[in-house]
Amino acid sequence: xMEKESRVISEEVKKxxxxxxxxxLHRKQLKEQRDKTAARKHRTHRLIVRGAIAEHAIGLDExxxxxxxxxxxETLLYCTLNHQNCIGDSGAEAxxxxxxxxxxxxxx
Numbered sequence: 001x002m003e004k005e006s007r008v009i010s011e012e013v014k015k016x017x018x019x020x021x022x023x024x025l026h027r028k029q030l031k032e033q034r035d036k037t038a039a040r041k042h043r044t045h046r047l048i049v050r051g052a053i054a055e056h057a058i059g060l061d062e063x064x065x066x067x068x069x070x071x072x073x074e075t076l077l078y079c080t081l082n083h084q085n086c087i088g089d090s091g092a093e094a095x096x097x098x099x100x101x102x103x104x105x106x107x108x
Contacts, residue, residue, distance in 0.1 A: 057077075059080075
């Protein structure tokens with residue numbers, strides 16, 4: 001009788017240890033998810049703030065900022081950074097990205 005009770009208790013202790021191990025893993029996974037979400041929100045906020053700063057530096061108001069394409073915004077930004085006047089010169093637009101990569105060409 002004692003041996004049976006001891007076995008039952010031993011099995012319950014093992015089950016409890018397994019449950020605790022799973023709970024700890026789950027807590028760790030939840031913390032990682034929260035950390036990733038917080039980092040993503042922080043990055044999103046930073047990008048929004050910096051985008052607003054860039055729009056202001058270019059001299060765009062909300063109406064004009066929403067109306068121009070990403071490519072035009074990129075050109076205006078490079079012109080502003082390089083202190084050039086590129087307002088109507090479409091030929092100058094192609095040469096304003098000094099790295100030559102396709103940044104800003106994503107239509108999203």
